[in-house]
Amino acid sequence: MLPIEVNSAEFTSIAKNEYGEVVESKISDTFSELILSHELFSAKLTLHGGHVLNWQPKGHDEVFWMSKKAQLENGKAIRGGIPICWPWFGPYNDAGNHGFARTSLWQLGSIDINSAGIKVELVLEGEKRSESWTHKFKVTQILMFSNSFSQQLEIENLSNQDFQFSNALHSYFSVSSPENIAIPDLNSAYFDDKIKSIQGCTPSDVFNCVGPIDKIYHHNSSMTMFDKGWKRAIEIKKSNSTQWVLWNPGKDIAAGMSDIHQQGEDEFVCLEAANTNWVIVPKGEKVSLSQEIQVYKL
Ligand SMILES: O=P(O)(O)OC[C@H]1O[C@H](O)[C@H](O)[C@@H](O)[C@@H]1O
Numbered sequence: 638m639l640p641i642e643v644n645s646a647e648f649t650s651i652a653k654n655e656y657g658e659v660v661e662s663k664i665s666d667t668f669s670e671l672i673l674s675h676e677l678f679s680a681k682l683t684l685h686g687g688h689v690l691n692w693q694p695k696g697h698d699e700v701f702w703m704s705k706k707a708q709l710e711n712g713k714a715i716r717g718g719i720p721i722c723w724p725w726f727g728p729y730n731d732a733g734n735h736g737f738a739r740t741s742l743w744q745l746g747s748i749d750i751n752s753a754g755i756k757v758e759l760v761l762e763g764e765k766r767s768e769s770w771t772h773k774f775k776v777t778q779i780l781m782f783s784n785s786f787s788q789q790l791e792i793e794n795l796s797n798q799d800f801q802f803s804n805a806l807h808s809y810f811s812v813s814s815p816e817n818i819a820i821p822d823l824n825s826a827y828f829d830d831k832i833k834s835i836q837g838c839t840p841s842d843v844f845n846c847v848g849p850i851d852k853i854y855h856h857n858s859s860m861t862m863f864d865k866g867w868k869r870a871i872e873i874k875k876s877n878s879t880q881w882v883l884w885n886p887g888k889d890i891a892a893g894m895s896d897i898h899q900q901g902e903d904e905f906v907c908l909e910a911a912n913t914n915w916v917i918v919p920k921g922e923k924v925s926l927s928q929e930i931q932v933y934k935l
Pocket residue numbers: 714727734735831851852882883884907909
């Protein structure tokens with residue numbers, strides 16, 4: 638019997654029709670990305686971390702920033718795009734920052750290409766993934782790429798007791814400069830300043846997003862980020878997330894981060910739809926949260 642022919646090319650088409658195509662590109666022996674093409678947008682994602690790497694709606698520039706020094710390797714967190722921070726946000730016990738979802742290999746559930754865009758479903762499930770968080774769970778991530786973008790997480794508790802999680806959709810938005818960014822919707826929100834370790838700060842105007850800035854805003858509706866340099870606005874709607882996290886490391890902290898290229902901190906602002914406090918999911922139940930992003934020219 639002849640051996641089955643394996644497609645040894647670096648690029649392998651995994652779904653295609655008259656509206657678009659999804660191609661797998663092997664970056665290394667252990668890391669590959671999925672390249673999505675469609676007349677309304679282009680985008681890239683990877684199963685490592687269930688991570689959206691970029692999305693560019695037609696007629697606009699890239700929406701998400703990616704570090705030129707991002708570690709595209711099995712088990713590493715990727716600096717840029719949208720890391721999924723889950724089942725915890727920030728540090729937790731000795732288990733490191735932001736949970737295991739962003740460093741785990743997700744499974745490809747389904748791909749649907751149609752005239753409106755490309756829908757991709759990714760799944761992460763398991764039990765005892767971390768000594769600090771041992772519950773049995775299933776997370777389904779539903780991504781809809783089009784001239785807008787939406788990302789939904791369905792978090793299912795499959796264990797025989799209630800569990801809790803915190804999370805963030807840690808979007809790195811590409812900007813002309815953090816100096817040019819205004820987010821007027823934040824002006825009226827109470828916030829915790831993580832750098833100064835002060836909680837419950839009274840609302841104050843956000844004139845720019847120059848780092849170091851690391852704030853948790855208690856605000857559960859939409860945000861619009863205005864970039865006066867690139868004359869574009871990014872609107873982010875979210876559901877079931879009670880906070881927004883605003884982060885940029887600034888020059889000195891970024892200089893100590895091996896996966897940010899020189900002056901990379903001048904190219905992005907993170908605005909993260911988050912639940913920084915624990916959310917309880919009763920046993921056998923499901924919680925869903927999402928964000929939806931739209932880009933406008935000013
Ligand atoms: O370096 P990472 O683990 O990816 O975390 C990057 C940043 O994520 C969030 O925005 C947190 O609020 C910051 O405190 C943290 O520094």
